Amino acid sequence: MFKLLVVAISYLVANSNGLNENEDSIIYDPTAPKPCSNNATSAYVDILLVIDTSSNMGNANLRKIGTTLSLILPKFTIGQQSDITQGYRNTRVGVITYDSNVKIIANYTDINSVLDVSKILNGLTASNDHATNIGGALFTALGIVNPCSETDDPNCIQLPYSRPTAIILFAAKAAVDDLGDNLGGIQDTLVFLANNDATLITVNFNNADPILTGVLDIITYNKFAGVSMYNFVSTRSSLTKDFEWAILQANCYCEQANNLFTSVKVQFDSTTNRYSRYRECLWVGPRTVDQNPPVSTVEICDYLPIQSVPANILSADENKFFEAMILDSHIDGGGYIPSYFGLHKNKQSQWVYYGYNLTEFPMSNYTNWAPGYPKPNDKCAILDSIDSKHENLVWKSIGCDPSAQNFNYIWSICQFEGCDSTTLDCCYACAVENQGGFEGKVKKMKRRSERKIKNSKGRFNRLINKN
Ligand SMILES: *[C@@H]1O[C@H](CO)[C@@H](O)[C@H](O)[C@H]1NC(C)=O
Ligand SMILES: *[C@@H]1O[C@H](CO)[C@@H](O)[C@H](O)[C@H]1NC(C)=O
Ligand SMILES: *[C@@H]1O[C@H](CO)[C@@H](O)[C@H](O)[C@H]1NC(C)=O
Ligand SMILES: *[C@@H]1O[C@H](CO)[C@@H](O)[C@H](O)[C@H]1NC(C)=O
Secondary structure (H helix, E strand, O other), X not given: OHHHHHHOOOOOOOOOOOOOOOHHHOOOOOOOOOEOOOOOOOOOOEEEEEEEOOOOOHHXXXXXXXXXXXXXXXXXXXOOOOOHHHOOOOEOEEEEEEOOOEEEEEOHHXXXXXXXXXXXXXXXXXXXXXXXXXXXXXXXXXXXXXXXXXXXXXXXXXXXXXXXXXXXXXXXXXXXXXXXXXXXXXXXXXXXXXXXXXXXXXXXXXXXXXXXXXXXXXXOEEOOOOEEOOEEEOOOOOHXXXXXXXXXXXXXXXXXXXXXXXXXXXXXXXXXXXXXXXXXXXXXXXXXXXXXXXXXXXXXXXXXXXXXXXXXXXXXXXXXXXXXXXHHXXXXXXXXXXXXXXXXXXXXXXXXXXXXXXXXXXXXXXXXXXXXXXXOXXXXXXXXXXXXXXXXXXXXXXXXXXXXXXXXXXXXXXXXXXXXXXXXXXXXXXXXXXXXXXXXXXXXXXXXXXXXXHHOOXXXXXXXXXX
């Protein structure tokens, strides 16, 4: 945990550009990451406001929170019709407050309009309590995000689709123990929140407090990108724009409901000077060599329930992101296994990648071949390590038939299209149930593979085995 603290870098934004509302007209370019939609009108992200009402916050700050939110929430469609498979585009809002006690002030059913939110926020007053319970507040939020997470009741009904949630934490103080004894519990809650498609956005009301700042850095840390994201200081002049962007980023996600080892793509965006999500889902995982081992890289990714292709690595940034995902996915501590990716030679012997529809396009200028590679007769590529610590993954050429390579497990990295406020491409239930006329990018009849992945060394086992 200490290591995490050291690497958790505060995320600064040099300038905040307005949102580009026209981004949906951008033509799909397989050689660039797909931007997330900035269309708040069509958003279907739930918003949970988690507000520190201890004496550290004070009433003036509580009024400021109300004012800021009253500028942002009208852009979203507040409502209760939550079934995204039916095409509804509603944002549900809930409010939790905490000092040393955590209270649900309003759950989703209590709020039907921006006015409802304003009334609730205007009614908040700071308490005399100087202590705060951030861990308890996040755990309570988890109970709202996934009501089945806190109960063993087998009758608790889990929705067949998942809704993304933006949890906005307004914090003025953290307990010293939040960086000590409480940290493990907070991190466990964060993992479950992430698995339930919730994104943490934090607002720091006392930037001079190193404990609070350290805790918020951890809460917003993206371990694959190696940075804290959506981590704002309350005095920022661009806070309303930042909020709108961050909430829409929360609506740009990859469904984790199947416990696949999946992450939405995060890259540095040099036009806005900040790390950003992109509407692409990356999957790293093993396929066991069973009776029907895959005989091509396309077939490995075809195994996923959502239409997927072997992944592209178009920049050093992307290579680094995959490296972090692959290294993190290996639970057994050793036994590093190389992973196939999408680079391959086409019929004209050029190195190319796959677009989402399996059309091919030339590799970018970025290459990361290990010394002595590529070898002339190899037509596919793996990410592998050449150092004993397995820290820096480089490319090696290899044969394209995974079943011919003597691997115990065939690992690969695959990619599929993500969801954002204007698309449901990552939503399994949207296509499987085939309700609401959504095309979806999901293949049918894959329930069996889905279960198999869940039982293999996927995300769920990983969670249990770690720490
Ligand atoms: C945003 O979404 C709304 C509702 O789906 C739609 O009517 C509008 O055209 C979209 N705006 C843009 C810029 O795409
Ligand atoms: C939350 O929802 C339940 C019904 O699901 C309701 O009984 C309760 O009053 C709601 N409000 C709060 C603040 O818990
Ligand atoms: C596949 O995608 C490319 C762009 O990457 C597009 O030009 C082409 O029309 C698509 N083909 C099909 C069959 O959808
Ligand atoms: C690759 O490099 C060449 C030569 O430096 C340059 O002309 C070309 O635009 C680059 N292509 C890409 C996709 O960056």
